[in-house]
Amino acid sequence: MRNIYLLIILSVVILLGCTSDKQVDPVHEDNVLITLNFPDDPLLESVISLKVTVSSLDISEPFSDSLAINAIPDSLAIISTYAPAGEDRLFTMHLYQADGTIAFWTNYTEDVPEEGNLEFAVSVVQAAAGSASRIKIFRDNLPWDSEALDNMLAELGITFGAEDNQYVALSSSTLDTVTLIGGEDLMIIANDQAQEFYNNYAIYQTKINAFVYNGGTLFWEACDLGWAQGSIEQAGIDLPENIEITAGYESYNYLTSSLWQLTAGLDSVLFGTYASHEGFRNLPSGAVIYTIDSRGLPTLVSYSYGTGWVIVSGQPLEYAYDRGDSLNTGSLLPRIIRFVLGLDLQEPASARLPQSKTHFNDNNSLGKGYRFSSAVFEK
Numbered sequence: 001m002r003n004i005y006l007l008i009i010l011s012v013v014i015l016l017g018c019t020s021d022k023q024v025d026p027v028h029e030d031n032v033l034i035t036l037n038f039p040d041d042p043l044l045e046s047v048i049s050l051k052v053t054v055s056s057l058d059i060s061e062p063f064s065d066s067l068a069i070n071a072i073p074d075s076l077a078i079i080s081t082y083a084p085a086g087e088d089r090l091f092t093m094h095l096y097q098a099d100g101t102i103a104f105w106t107n108y109t110e111d112v113p114e115e116g117n118l119e120f121a122v123s124v125v126q127a128a129a130g131s132a133s134r135i136k137i138f139r140d141n142l143p144w145d146s147e148a149l150d151n152m153l154a155e156l157g158i159t160f161g162a163e164d165n166q167y168v169a170l171s172s173s174t175l176d177t178v179t180l181i182g183g184e185d186l187m188i189i190a191n192d193q194a195q196e197f198y199n200n201y202a203i204y205q206t207k208i209n210a211f212v213y214n215g216g217t218l219f220w221e222a223c224d225l226g227w228a229q230g231s232i233e234q235a236g237i238d239l240p241e242n243i244e245i246t247a248g249y250e251s252y253n254y255l256t257s258s259l260w261q262l263t264a265g266l267d268s269v270l271f272g273t274y275a276s277h278e279g280f281r282n283l284p285s286g287a288v289i290y291t292i293d294s295r296g297l298p299t300l301v302s303y304s305y306g307t308g309w310v311i312v313s314g315q316p317l318e319y320a321y322d323r324g325d326s327l328n329t330g331s332l333l334p335r336i337i338r339f340v341l342g343l344d345l346q347e348p349a350s351a352r353l354p355q356s357k358t359h360f361n362d363n364n365s366l367g368k369g370y371r372f373s374s375a376v377f378e379k
Helices: 002-016 042-046 148-155 195-203 205-213 317-322 328-341
Strands: 032-037 047-055 063-068 075-081 086-097 102-112 118-123 134-138 166-170 185-189 217-221 244-255 269-281 288-292 298-305 308-313 375-378
Touching (some): 042 047, 195 205, 317 328
Parallel strands (some): 134 166, 134 185
Antiparallel strands (some): 047 063, 075 375, 298 308
16 A cells, blocks of 8 residues: 555656756756655754755856755655766755755765766755864964863864864964865864964965865854954954854853754753854855844854855854853854764764765666656655
8 A cells, every 4th residue: 555655646746747946958858866865853844945056177157956845854855957967066955944044955976977867865964964074173272272172072082183083283374285175174263363363364265265165164163352362353354155243242142943953952041151252144045043142143053155064153162161060052062063074963973974875776767757856755
């Protein structure tokens, strides 16, 4: 009976098709079939649309395709789209809520054949999750003289080195020569730096923004004017998408939702001395807001930039982490690192979020000429 029910659903989708505001040249026929595996996450119930972007070094203007989609938790959906033939095509998929927030994402890199179709399956995760595998910390001094970040990484089992689940610490003098690799590197800009650090960053911010735009992940700890007295504004730094930093010392921050995995399970009210030094304005469309201050300004956000991700915090995370018994704002620090590296937020560092990025074994088993945008089946 179950198989008959699935066949009926598939037949309806084939016959009726579905809504799409396709942005590629209409003469192109869909040549890529993608299976999206959805986690058992209630936040998926608010997703209404999907955008697929196809980019590569030899594609001057990325191709994009937007589809209406019905994302049911613990299910799968089959979609089709077009991608130009060639090597190393990066498929980046963003899933949107009705208010335009990018709630989930996934990506996949594969060659697209000159003839025939490409088929693959991917697992969807919350926005920015699992977007990097190793860490590059940039700082000229320890924020508030704190070794919190290094100590926390050691507690997570993340060791010093240049491989996956390892980290290195670099000074701002290396920004001109360091190699940053999208899809692998998490670049952390430490809190509370001296003015020379921010001045050096400003010189190379175009390079850093390009790293993010091409798939990198940037964690900007934007809590300045601390013990080191450096000023981001004085350096003339423009964060990706030109978000605005607004100073304001706040003793309390507030979680916006219990459904965001990055903050799920934390106290709904975060206390610190201070809980945040800055809030943010002029956020780009699609940004996720995790915490706000008493002014209603976001103090911890993530947003997509190109095919990469930016996470920005206005909180003195290292200072609070060292005083975790009394300042629970510090609990955010390990959560952010685990989240970006794709580590289970409740398990040891070796436990990774499930990834499914494998081809189907059969060759074009669903045939040609059909366009699917929300064929959803229970697992």
